[in-house]
Amino acid sequence: MADATPMFEARDLARHFDVSRPLLQRLVAREGRRILRAVDGVSFAIPKGTTLSLVGESGCGKSTVARLSVGLYGPSAGSVTFDGRDLAEARAMADQRRRMQMIFQDPYASLNPRWRVADIIAEPIRAFGLMKTRAEQENRVAELLTQVGLSPLDGQKFPHEFSGGQRQRISIARALSSNPEFLVCDEPTSALDVSVQAQILNLMKELQQRLGLTYLFISHNLAVVRQVSDRIGVMYLGRLAELAPAEALFRTPRHPYTRALMEAIPDLDMTGRERIPVGGEVPSPITPPPGCSFHPRCPLANDRCKRERPELKVAGDALVACHAVEEGRDDAMPMPAIARAAA
Amino acid sequence: MSNTAPLLQVRNLRVEFPTRRGTLVALDDVSFDISPGEVLGVVGESGAGKSMTGAAIIGLLEPPGRIAKGEILFDGKRIDNLRYEQMRRIRGKDIGAIFQDPLTTLNPLYTVGRQLVETMTTHLPIGPGEARKRAIGWLEMVGIPAAAQRIDSYPHEFSGGMRQRVVIALALCAEPRLIVADEPTTALDVSIQAQVIALLKTLAREKGTAMMLVTHDMGVIAETADRVAVMYAGRVAEIGPVREVVKHANHPYSVGLMASIPPLDRRVERLAQIDGAMPRLSAIPQGCAYNPRCPQVFDKCRVLRPDLINAGTTRAACWLFDTELADG
Numbered sequence: 319m320a321d322a323t324p325m326f327e328a329r330d331l332a333r334h335f336d337v338s339r340p341l342l343q344r345l346v347a348r349e350g351r352r353i354l355r356a357v358d359g360v361s362f363a364i365p366k367g368t369t370l371s372l373v374g375e376s377g378c379g380k381s382t383v384a385r386l387s388v389g390l391y392g393p394s395a396g397s398v399t400f401d402g403r404d405l406a407e408a409r410a411m412a413d414q415r416r417r418m419q420m421i422f423q424d425p426y427a428s429l430n431p432r433w434r435v436a437d438i439i440a441e442p443i444r445a446f447g448l449m450k451t452r453a454e455q456e457n458r459v460a461e462l463l464t465q466v467g468l469s470p471l472d473g474q475k476f477p478h479e480f481s482g483g484q485r486q487r488i489s490i491a492r493a494l495s496s497n498p499e500f501l502v503c504d505e506p507t508s509a510l511d512v513s514v515q516a517q518i519l520n521l522m523k524e525l526q527q528r529l530g531l532t533y534l535f536i537s538h539n540l541a542v543v544r545q546v547s548d549r550i551g552v553m554y555l556g557r558l559a560e561l562a563p564a565e566a567l568f569r570t571p572r573h574p575y576t577r578a579l580m581e582a583i584p585d586l587d588m589t590g591r592e593r594i595p596v597g598g599e600v601p602s603p604i605t606p607p608p609g610c611s612f613h614p615r616c617p618l619a620n621d622r623c624k625r626e627r628p629e630l631k632v633a634g635d636a637l638v639a640c641h642a643v644e645e646g647r648d649d650a651m652p653m654p655a656i657a658r659a660a661a
Numbered sequence: 662m663s664n665t666a667p668l669l670q671v672r673n674l675r676v677e678f679p680t681r682r683g684t685l686v687a688l689d690d691v692s693f694d695i696s697p698g699e700v701l702g703v704v705g706e707s708g709a710g711k712s713m714t715g716a717a718i719i720g721l722l723e724p725p726g727r728i729a730k731g732e733i734l735f736d737g738k739r740i741d742n743l744r745y746e747q748m749r750r751i752r753g754k755d756i757g758a759i760f761q762d763p764l765t766t767l768n769p770l771y772t773v774g775r776q777l778v779e780t781m782t783t784h785l786p787i788g789p790g791e792a793r794k795r796a797i798g799w800l801e802m803v804g805i806p807a808a809a810q811r812i813d814s815y816p817h818e819f820s821g822g823m824r825q826r827v828v829i830a831l832a833l834c835a836e837p838r839l840i841v842a843d844e845p846t847t848a849l850d851v852s853i854q855a856q857v858i859a860l861l862k863t864l865a866r867e868k869g870t871a872m873m874l875v876t877h878d879m880g881v882i883a884e885t886a887d888r889v890a891v892m893y894a895g896r897v898a899e900i901g902p903v904r905e906v907v908k909h910a911n912h913p914y915s916v917g918l919m920a921s922i923p924p925l926d927r928r929v930e931r932l933a934q935i936d937g938a939m940p941r942l943s944a945i946p947q948g949c950a951y952n953p954r955c956p957q958v959f960d961k962c963r964v965l966r967p968d969l970i971n972a973g974t975t976r977a978a979c980w981l982f983d984t985e986l987a988d989g
Contacts, residue, residue, distance in 0.1 A: 481938045481939075511707055512877065512879070512918065513706060514706070515921070516923070517936070519932055538851070540925060545923045545932065568926075578852065579851065582851045583925060584854075584855075585884060586880055586924075599820055599823070600850070656925055
């Protein structure tokens, strides 16, 4: 796993959004600016050819990290490094841009309904001027369509003639058309039915093996994440709560939030256990709680957790941001059933 | 199943959409019962007709969709042929509905209290004072903290999870005997989802409310439902006790559907997948609708449509379980 230079690295990455009301209203109401800290100091690295997944509930900042990673947003602080070069300078060069692509969640919104599929897929080829002749370009589009399990003839159709799963295949073909090495996948299967989800996940795994791709995979579904990831980061309110190798995370989840999240998943095995819901809700990222942002919902919280924000620290195979784990108080919270079953 | 008479009976329901290019059959020969206190889960891929079945039961099919054949009986009386006003009185009072998106169910211009009070005074023989008292009680019951204060809040002042609980309180407050819940937890995060499901389960158990739970999330079904109906292309492919359908499905489609769910407890190299896609309503194949994707297809499947037949522990619409065929 320890490659000399990781394919991708985020260092203390932060993105803040100004959601203040207009100046005049602020003056009248005598209130300050309101800053939403969507991502607030996230660091991780992805070695070449591996998959790192980010999981978390809505509003935890995982999609913002995805957009920061390909440069759709600029970071408010920190840096994104792609193949050893800061994205801020790399973005300026078409050659670097070509090497990273993104797959979006909604295959109904991410394809232009007025373009034929062949034109959609060929757009990156044209934008980067990768192919000289039209014939070359057509061959490449046909090859890409075949690669994602569609027919070369489908290039002449429009997106509305395809089902959700087929559209997501088109999105993947488009993303692959510039021969990228790094793909950012933002919930690529959450708009799809399970049987179709399995098709797309299998396809993405196949492509990774065949083309040596590096993935940043964003999902809220722990079961999906388990199937695709080498390492997993659990996000909560714009920060990483835990970052661990996939198998270690499921075998010994350490952060209380990770445990709570696993405990909350509906159980297909119907062992009759009652799910223990995580109490409360994700607080607003505009006014996050002081100290550890999970403390209002955490069964292990004490005074220190309310005061002091925990940093990611090594705990076994994992990096965990939790005072309770650091102090060895985490035995008080039982392991979720999934981890117990594996042990 | 109990020996009490079913509260809801759906008999050979067929829903059609007349279009310029011919009639589309959205539901074809759908039959099932739900008893008091029972939760029937309805699963299937998008477009299989799950939500359509729910809409037909509560009398809210979108035109030009119409019930072309079959009947729906509630407490032994037909409700599919009622006039709009008659059905409106049953809806809310006897049959409550919970939809996927809590924002479209609640009126943004009224406080949640007003919406609850209005629902109760319309359907129950109580005055506004009593209704308000009960409204606070319902909000507490669905787990809204400080209900006495929050009752005067508007829907936008609640978070997504809280709003969905308000919707549930609204569906329950007139104490309906049947609840049609269409993807009630899909818009929610897992931690909130767990809270909402626990609540629905408790209600079914304690109040004897019957429930039709439409969802594509098998985990939710496994935890909540007593029986499950698997739908495919507007038809019921299999119906049976939840444990049997989830763990030992008989119909090849149910088997494929269950196998394609990514397991949480282990990593597999390759997920089982069903190749192809569900047919469009305009191109449902002859015979069994699943035959072009079925790994066990044989000649009869391509010609004759199977009805639900006994398949051991469940009932499946599949010729594999036709005993006459096995004998012949």
